[in-house]
Amino acid sequence: MALAKFPIKSPAVHADFSFSTHIDQVGVEERASRFTKRSIKKESKVNGLKLVLNMIDLTTLEGKDTDGKVKQLCYKAMHPHDAVAGIPTVAAICVYPSMVKVAKKALEGSGIKVASVATAFPSGQAPREIKIRDTRYAVNEGADEVDMVISRGKFHAGEYNFVFDEIASIKENCGNARLKVILETGELGTFDKVRRASDIAMHAGADFIKTSTGKIQPAATLPVTLVMLEAIRDFYYKTGKMIGMKPAGGISKSKLALHYLVMVKEVLGEDWLNNHWFRFGASSLANDVLMQIVKEKTGVYQSANYFSVD
C-alpha cells in the first residue's frame, strides 16, 4: 500500500492548547458524585438499562483472540438474551484490526457496527506511518469505526501540535469510518491535561473522544468522563459540531452505567442519549445489565449461569 506523504488538510487551524480551561479536581469529583444521588427506579430503570445495553461496544482485545472467539461474541452482540423479548442489541463490536473481517462477516445485515482499535494500540509507541498503515488496514477490512490512541509521551512533552497533526492525519485516513480518539486518561495524570487532550482531539477532527484503552488503571471514571463531556459541550457551543463520548474500562455494573447516563442527560441532554453519540466500552457490563433487566421483569435475580459468557 503506497502512502502519500501525509498531506495534512487540517479541519481546524492550530489553537493554543496551553490555554484550555482550568479544571478544579475537588469540584469535578463533587459534581460527579452528585449524579450518583439520582434515584433510578421502575420504568425509568428498565428504559435506562435497555439504553445502556444498546450503547455498549462489546469488546475483546486480547492477544489470544481467535476467529472463533470473535464469532461467538458477534452472536452475543446480536442476541444478547433471546430468552426475554424486547431486548435490544449492543451498538458495536470492538476488536483488533486482524479480527475486523471476521466480525464484519458475522454481523452482516445486523446493523451492529464493527469498531477496530488502531495506531499501535494500546501504547501508540510507533512511527506515524505505521499508525496510518494500521488505520488503513482496519478501514480496508471494513471497520465502521476506528479507535485510535494518542501519543501520550509527546503530549506530556508538551508537543501538542504533534498530537494534533497525528490525529488529523489518522482522521484523513479513516475514509467514512468514524474516529474515536482514546486519550488514555489514566496516563495523563490531571484533569487539566484530560481537558487539554480533549480539546486537541476535537479540534483535530475526532468524531468521538474516549477515556481509555482498558489496559491501564484507572480507566474510565465518572469525574474524568464529566470533564470530557463538558469539553464536548463547550466545543459544541463554539463550533456547532457534535462529538461523541465513550468511557471505556472499569464499567461493569448496571448501577454505575446508569450513573453515566444520568451524567449525559444532565450535561449534554437528549441529543447525546443514543448510541450514535454515546458508547460504553465494556466486556462484562452487558451481562450485568441483562441480569438487572430480567430481575425487573421477574422480580428475582437469576444466577449468573443463566447468562451466556462469551
Next chain:
Amino acid sequence: MAKTKNNTLKLKFDTSWSYAPAPESKSAATINKQYDLFINGEWQKPLSKKYFDTINPANEEKLSEVADAGEADVDKAVKAARNAYDKVWKKMPAKERAKYIFRIARMVQEKARELAIIESLDGGKPIKESRDFDVPTAANHFFYYAGWADKLEYAFPNRITEPLGVAGQIIPWNFPLLMAAWKIAPAIATGNTVVLKPAETTPLTALKLAEIIQESGLPPGVVNIITGAGDTGAAIVNHPDINKIAFTGSTEVGKIIQRAISGTDKKATLELGGKAANIIFEDAPIDQAVEGVINGIYFNQGHVCCAGSRLYVQESVAKLVIKKLRDRIETLIVGDPLDKNTDIGAINSRQQLETILKYISIGKKEGAEMYESSCRLPGKGFFCRPTMFTNVAQSSRIAQEEIFGPVLSILTFRTDDEVIEKANNSPYGLSAGVWTDKGSKIFNMTRRMRAGVVWANTFNKFDPSSPFGGYKESGFGREGGLHGLSAYVNIVN
C-alpha cells in the same frame, strides 16, 4: 478565553429518558397530633393554653399543632434551666457532661432517617439535603463539642473558665435541627443550661430532638425546648434571669434584641443576614465555578444566610458563565421535597414566598434581565422557580437587600480592586466566595474581603471545627470550632 459564537445552539434537557418519582416513605417518621412544651425533662401543657398549627409547605396540609409558650411558660422554662444549672449541671464533672452529649449525638445518628423526613416535611427542603447535610452535620456538632467538654483547659490554656449560666437560644427556620445542634452542643458542653425556641414554621425536628434528649437521660432542665412565635422569643430575651442570648435570624430582629439587652449584663451572639459576593475571575475553573454558584444560591431554596446571592463575574467570561448557568438551572429538579431526586423543594412559608416574589418584581422593574427555569411547579404548596437576574447594577435593590430565596443577581467587573470595592460595598459581611485557579490571588482577595467566611473554589462548606459568623450587620460572635466555645464561657482568671 472561549467565546460563545453560536448563541442559537441549545441543549435539550427535557429528555425522553426521565426519572420515575422516588419518594421517601412518610411512614418511617412519627409525628404526634399535638406537642406540649419540653420543660424540666418532661412534656408540660402550656400555661397559655394556646396551640398553633405547623404545616407542610409543599402541600399546605397541617402536620401537627404545637404549644404557644407565653411569658409564664418562658419563666417556668428559665426557672427549670436555672435550677438544673445550680444544682446539677455546673457541678457535674466535665467528662460526665460529655457522656450525655456523645449519647445525644449517637441517638441523632440512629434516628437520622426519621429526622430527615420530618425536616423535609415541616420545612420544605429536599430530602437529599436533610438526609445528606442537615442531620449528619447536626450529629457532628454534638460529637465535636462533646469532645471539648472535658478539654476546656486546652481550649483556653493557662486560663480558668466558668460557664455563663442560662442561655436563651432562638433559632431560624432554614436549618431547624442543625441550628438547634449548633446552639445546644457548645452551650451544654461548657456547662451552661439552655432554653431554646425553634422557629414557628419549623418546630418539629427540635421537638423530636427534645424526645431524644429525654430518652438520653440528660438531667431534667439542662435543655428546655419551648415553641412559639416572636412574642415567645421576646419573653426569652427580656427574661431577667437569662445570662446569654444566642440568636440566628434576621438583621431586623437582631437589632431589636441588641436594643433590648443593652444596659443588662446579658451576653449575646447574633448571626444575622447576608448578601454574599461570589466572585468568578476569568482564570477560574469555569465549570466548577458554575456548579459552585448553583450550590451557593439554590442550596436549600436559597434560604441560607450565607447564600452566594450576588455573583460578580469578570467581563471577559460573563457571557460564557451566564450561558452555563442557564443550562444548569434547566437541570435542577423542583418539586416534592420528599422525592429523592428533588434539588429544590418548597419555599418555607407563604409569607417568605411573597417576599421572594416581591423582590423578583422589583428586579424586573429595576430593568434587570430575568431568567428562570422552564420547569413546571406543583399545583399546591409554596414553590418558586430558580431565578437569576443579569445586567444588575450595584445600586439595584436586588443587589443590596437579602432576598432569602432562589434568586441570583449577576453583576460584572473588570479589575481586582473594582470587585473588592463592590463586594465589600454592602451592609452585610457574612460570607463570600472566590473562584480562581491562581493561589496568590486567592490570598490577596480573602485578606481584603470583609466577610466572616470566605470560601475559595468552593461554597457553602461547613464543618463543626470551623468558626462561622459575620462582620457588620451580619452580626457578631462566632459559632463552631474553638471560637464557638468562647461564646459560652467567662474567663475568670
